[in-house]
Amino acid sequence: MRIISHPALWLAILFGQACKGPEAELPQHILEQPLEISALNEKGETLIVYKEGGSDGGTLQLEKQVDAESEHSLTYTYTIHAKADMDISLQKDWTLASTTFEEAEFLLPGFWYKRNLRSPEKAPSFKTADFWSFREDRLSAPLAVGYNPNNGQWVKLERRDSLLRDEKPESMQGNIKLLTDIGSLGIGKGSNQQTLLRGNFPFLESPSSYQSKLKLNPKWMAFYPLKKGEKLKVSWTVSFGKAERFSDMVKNTWETTYDHYKPSQVENTKTDIQIKEVLSNYFYESYAETKDLKGFAGLWFDTKTCENTGVLSVGFCGKTFANAYNLLEYGVQQNNSEHIALARKVLDSYYANGFTYTGLIRELVYGTNAEDVYTLRKQSEGLKNLLFLLDFDKRQGIQRATLEQQIKTLMHRLVELQDKTGGFPRKFDANFKVLDNSTGSTQSIITPMVMAARYFNEPEFMKAAVMAGSYAEKNIIEQSDYFSSTLDANCEDKEAAAIAAVSFYHLALAADDASRQKYVSLAKEAAYFGLSWYYLWDVPFPKESLLGRTNLKTRGWGNVSTENNHIDVWAFDFPHVLEWLARETDEPRFSEMAKVITSSIKDQMLPYEGHMVGVGKVGYMPEIIQHTVWDYGANGKGYLNAHMSVGWTVASIWEVLTPGRFGRFLERYP
Structure with missing residues (x-):
């Protein structure tokens, strides 16, 4: 121990034995910067009271310990002993000396990929600022990685403390005092154009705080209140290595982070059959009729009342065909004539009136909706079911000869939209005129094309599926550019990656031996990106909040997109793909995580008698779970949004609980 004495400050720096020897040293391209401790004065202004290596203050004692976790990983632990009452903030920087900001790419899992340039300007990206700092609960794991694509070097900064406490803040901007375990991680440009990684405790959200959809609020900084005699310990781990591609870095990051957290399955209160029984209430409560269609209202419910909106939707978000199929199949399995009759009523209506005069599936039907915009994803999901x-x-x-012909004709029309690269446009009008030529949703059509090729014995559909797969391989997988599969946002998102993994799984099952292994590899690569959106840890909530009272465990829930920073139950058959990949690639983490996802999302927020979790009706699985300081327009962290779309949430949980459908389909149509 070396003690430096000043009239007003005691600084104790402790070096454990792990610090002795070259294995405890950072490589030359990573520069450690001095810790800064700031405090609030009586006016709520920020003052720098100590900079590591200097002397000032008189109100604290600092201990520093550096431990070598491995030859490529160091943990920095700071312990602050308060000599007086104080409200403090810690800031620690590491500079990547051999990586300029302009060339750097970053990973903050579940929130930031590369430079977030797919995101709009009203969401965080380097379009609007060259440095950003975010609360750790925005991330599926509290870590940030800087990556140099030119030399393959990566540096990872992780928060390694137990994050168990978060209280409701008194203000959502400016300087605040808060008892919380949540810190922040920062990425961007440091001095001399070098790349910077930053840890703050408590959190600093800068230059803006992303607290509502497409709304950047002012800078927000928390200070931790310490009483005289109390101590505070904060730890960060810095790891480093090389990866040939960004995707290799994502894979390595997910695997090592998974191994660190080792998330366990969440204990369930209901069996799968009981969950389906609860969900079945949704079909009856949501039944609605328009002037020429019957279906399940799926969109825009008031969360507290769930009054029927009468909005019928095919594909994401209402999933009318998926839900009708689920109810019909379940009715037959359970010998329930009511289930069968309701499902048939809906399907007969859509078979008669559910297509436009040009043969498209009617996607969104309510009131005076013009029905003039159609999407590749909704058409694809409708066709699949x-x-x-x-x-x-x-x-x-x-x-059903007439329906078969309608489906076959529609799929031929969609094939005509495919360009020479294999890509498909995102949106088009009723006459198939392209309205949005973004091709990030291309992978969504692969599954129905494979199914139609087998069902109709039509090689053209398989050719289209293979071309779409080739497009996805070159433009999405190889570029690590997963975007635009959420319908209300065109940005980096979870569903683009997970749907890509599912699509290549389906191609692999249908492929000959020569192509099969390639599709397995592509599914695996996409799966790591999909998994990177799913939480490996449990976010703390204020005890008085809805999610705090519910005791929600966030491990296994997925963030939605860089624009929509909330978690939801989107999974569908992604866990089944993970189970398959575990067998195909001998990677048990896939299977283990699939079980974590399934166990976590299927009944923690399922509303049933005595467990309504803030939802107005039984079986209406909530959509927007606000786990961080972000909302879709109302209520904030620890609560549900005021409105929700439910059709897809019911369909997702149902499909999670019904594995093997696609494989059995292909077996019947070899």
Whole structure:
């Protein structure tokens, strides 16, 4: 121990034995910067009271310990002993000396990928600032990675303390005092154009705080209140290495972070059959009729009342065909004539009136909606479930020649939209005129094309699926550019990666031996990006908040996108793909995480008698779970948004609980 004495400050710096020897040293391209401790004065202004290596203050004692976790990893632990009452903030920087800001790419899992340049200017990205600092609960794991694509060097900064406490703040901007375990991680440009990684405790959100959809609020900085005689310990781990590609870095980061947290399955209160029984109430409560259609209202419910909106939607978000199929199949399995009759009523209506005069599936029907915009993703999801329904009816001895022809014709029309690269446009009008030529949703059409190729014995559909796969491989997988699969945001998102993994899984099951292994590898690569959005840790909530009272465990829940910073139950058949990948690649983490996801999302927020979790009706699985300081327009961290779309949430949980559908479909149509 070396003690430096000043009239007004005691500084004790402790070096453990792990610090002795070259294994405890950072490489030359990573420069450690001195810790800064700031405090609030009586006016609420920030003052720098101590900079590591200097002398000032008179109100604290500091201990520093550096431990070598491995030859490529160091943990920095600071312990502050308060000599007087004080409200303090810690800031620690590491500079990447051989990586300029202009060339650097970053990973903050579940929130920031590369430079976030797909995101709009009203969401965080380097379009509007060259440095950003974010609360750790925005991230699926509290870490930040800086990556140099030119030399493959990466540096990872992780918070390594237990994050168990977060209280409701008195203000959402400026300087505040707060008892919290949540810090922040910063990325961007430091001095001399070098790349900077920063840890703050408590959190600093700068230059803006992203607290509502497409709304950047002023800078927000928390200070931790310490009483005289109390101590505070904060730890960060810095790791470093090399990766050939950004995707390799993402894979390595996810695997090592998973191994650190080792998330366990969440204990469930209901069986899968009981969960389906609860969800079934949604079908009856949401039943609605328009002038020519019958279906399940799926969108824009008031969360507290869940009054029927009458909005019918195919594909994301209402999932009318998926839900009708689920109810029909379940009704037959349970010998429940009411389930069967309700499902048939909805399907007969759509078979008669659910297509436009040009053959498109009517995606969104309510009131005076013009129905003039159509999307590749909704058409694809509708077609997938229509093909499942055709197969189901065929097994029941029911022939639907007219519907078969409608589906076949529509799929040929969609093939005509495919460009020479294999990409498909995101949106088009009723006459198939392209309205949005962004091709980030291309992977969504692969599954129905594979199914249609088998069902109709139509090689053109398989050719289109293979071309779409080739597009996704070159433009999405190889570029690590997963974007635009959420319908209300065109940015980096979870669903683009997970749908890509699912699509290549389906291609692999349908492929010959020569192509199969390539598709397995592509599914695996996409799966790591999909997994990077799912939480490996449990975010703390204020005890008085809804999610605090519910005791929600966030491990296994996925962030939505860089624009929509909330968690939800989106999973569908992604856990089944992870189970398959575990077998194909001998990677048990995939299977383990699939079980964590499934166990966590299926009934923690399921509303049933005695457990309504802030939702107005039984079975209406909530959509927008606000786990961090962000909301879709109302209520903030620890609560649900005031409105929600439910059709897709019910369909997601149902599909999670019903594995093997696609494989059995292909077996029946070899």
